[in-house]
Amino acid sequence: MSDASARNRSGRPSGGGIRNLRLKWLIFAVLCALPLFGSISMWLRGVSPIPLAAYGIVSLLAFLLYWSDKRKARAEQWRTPENVLHALEFAGGWPGALLAQQVFRHKTRKVSFQMVFWLIVLLHQIFWIDMLFLGANLLALMPL
Numbered sequence: 001m002s003d004a005s006a007r008n009r010s011g012r013p014s015g016g017g018i019r020n021l022r023l024k025w026l027i028f029a030v031l032c033a034l035p036l037f038g039s040i041s042m043w044l045r046g047v048s049p050i051p052l053a054a055y056g057i058v059s060l061l062a063f064l065l066y067w068s069d070k071r072k073a074r075a076e077q078w079r080t081p082e083n084v085l086h087a088l089e090f091a092g093g094w095p096g097a098l099l100a101q102q103v104f105r106h107k108t109r110k111v112s113f114q115m116v117f118w119l120i121v122l123l124h125q126i127f128w129i130d131m132l133f134l135g136a137n138l139l140a141l142m143p144l
Contacts, residue, residue: 018102031121032095034128041132051092059096062088066100066107073106082113089120 018024039052065088069080085107089097097117100106107113130138 024102028095028098031098031125034125034132035092035095038128038132054092055095058088058091058093059099060093061096062093063096063100066097066104070100070104070106082116086116086120089117090123092124094121094124 035051035055039055043049043052062085065080065085069085072079085097094117098121101108101117107117126138130136
């Protein structure tokens with residue numbers, strides 16, 4: 001098989017699969033640790049199971065929307081607006097979005113999109129650090 005035939009339309013090597021799978025699973029696990037721990041602890045303390053459920057449900061929705069958008073991109077059909085994808089990520093769907101980006105190789109090369117995506121992930125991490133370790137003091141400083 002020649003180099004030209006071993007590459008897909010985007011110029012990437014064909015053969016499927018996610019590159020650096022072990023490293024990406026490790027990063028995914030580390031990023032999900034705070035939200036998962038925080039959501040479970042809220043539920044176990046009797047505060048609310050909503051964050052835990054929301055992360056799961058909205059992540060599934062985000063994953064499916066990325067899948068749909070990738071299919072539409074290939075078929076050159078009307079696409080899902082990026083602000084809709086980002087809204088789902090912000091609502092707690094960033095883990096599903098991150099998985100979908102890797103599985104479907106979708107929205108991984110657009111720098112402006114990735115900057116907003118990683119800002120959303122960072123905001124979620126800061127929120128849970130504040131909730132778990134700082135007694136929600138950062139949130140108390142924010143004006144309403």
